[in-house]
Amino acid sequence: MGKTSYTITVCSDSVGETAEAVVRAAIRQFEAPQVKIKRHMNVRNEEELRQVMEEAAESGGFVAYTLVQPELRAAIKEQAIHLNVRIVDVMGPMIQAFVDTFADEPKRLPGLLHRLDADYFQRVEAVEFAVKCDDGKDLNAILKADIVLLGVSRTSKTPLSVFLAHKGKKVVNYPVVPEIQPPEHLYGISPGKIIGLTMNAEHLLKIRSERLKAMGLPLLARYASLDRIVEELEYARTLFDRLGCPVIDVTDKAIEETAGIVMDLIP
């Protein structure tokens, strides 16, 4: 890498989440560069836009933008030429494809103005549901859930629940422990709603050991012994068989990937 740090400017007439997500995905394609993302949100007129572009011209780098209002879209192209700043239109090609393919016209309203819709509130409620029902805290919630995740400790139940909640799904997760009877409610719902999570035993041993270290606890605990882990995983496997639910092996899978598989199984 030639430089030690890069600056990428994100400019949006809404929040800029989409543009920043694409920037972050692109950054992952390069060797650990020190990239500073400067986000300007709610840019709503040409004067504000001019300030963003002048700042970007000074800091170097390029500007990724999501602007939907035609006058701002025209203005950023002018400013880019004028100030010699490279710009990337994150949403434009997608919106154009939509228009061309479906012969529809865009509303051209910044995201925020129509973001607080039913879908938005459903997602917020789903996140609250996931948090309140984490780790078996509310057994009755199993009956209200779209998805029930089961797995032994450290099989990514919590982050997976929250990630799925962001997609609007009501998720509960319940820990599987050989010494504790699984809740009766599990047998009262459709097995199609239940997902079992499993993991390679050695991998789980590593994760649990790191967990104990991070908590400052001795590694000798039974929790982080291979015998105990194999016992737990076998008990979980028997439970999953009895419930007749699909099982996902999350070893080496990112939360996003596991979530994709869950969404395919329970659309």
Place this chain on the structure above:
Amino acid sequence: MGKTSYTITVCSDSVGETAEAVVRAAIRQFEAPQVKIKRHMNVRNEEELRQVMEEAAESGGFVAYTLVQPELRAAIKEQAIHLNVRIVDVMGPMIQAFVDTFADEPKRLPGLLHRLDADYFQRVEAVEFAVKCDDGKDLNAILKADIVLLGVSRTSKTPLSVFLAHKGKKVVNYPVVPEIQPPEHLYGISPGKIIGLTMNAEHLLKIRSERLKAMGLPLLARYASLDRIVEELEYARTLFDRLGCPVIDVTDKAIEETAGIVMDLIP
């Protein structure tokens, strides 16, 4: 709208999260269209790609893709012409801007292969932290947190905590109630870590009333009376003043927008 339903295909050699996010943002620009998103992930060779494109050609619509391997990028362009399917390259222009601006070369590895990095684990841990520390469940966690959110009931503390956790921030939230003494720990940390959340009283009344209705509880509860809400908000304001923390009015703000403001205050 001419058609009743549209299909958009997402094709990725990784998970396809980024492409789907841009598709969803674009969809919001159109009047409530019934769009079906069909996501194909882990597409790793030309044969798999051909199947995706043939399916897309049959279902109509267009294909949004994130492919980083050069042979797949070439193949999708050929297939698009051959099958007459419109394609949108979600990451390509951004990666090109990066290369041109910073004179760097991309790794061309699908996201998954280098997704399980330190940054990823930090974010997963932050989500677990937020869930475990929701609603004042662990007072000692205040000392370990990057961000402490304070607010009366229904000021979006939980979803905001989780959203910030996805950005890698360790967040605790603590409910403000006039009858309960705020935790001593609040005075032991930098006020720069604390954020107060407030909301217009009438708006909060509406939200709380809807909440009670959803829970099947009578609306007469003091919880959803304007007097009580004004009292709570005034108490919260006094507490925020005493702590010397910044206050964000979340009325009509989307979680993403409030999160953006928090990240500007506590980078």
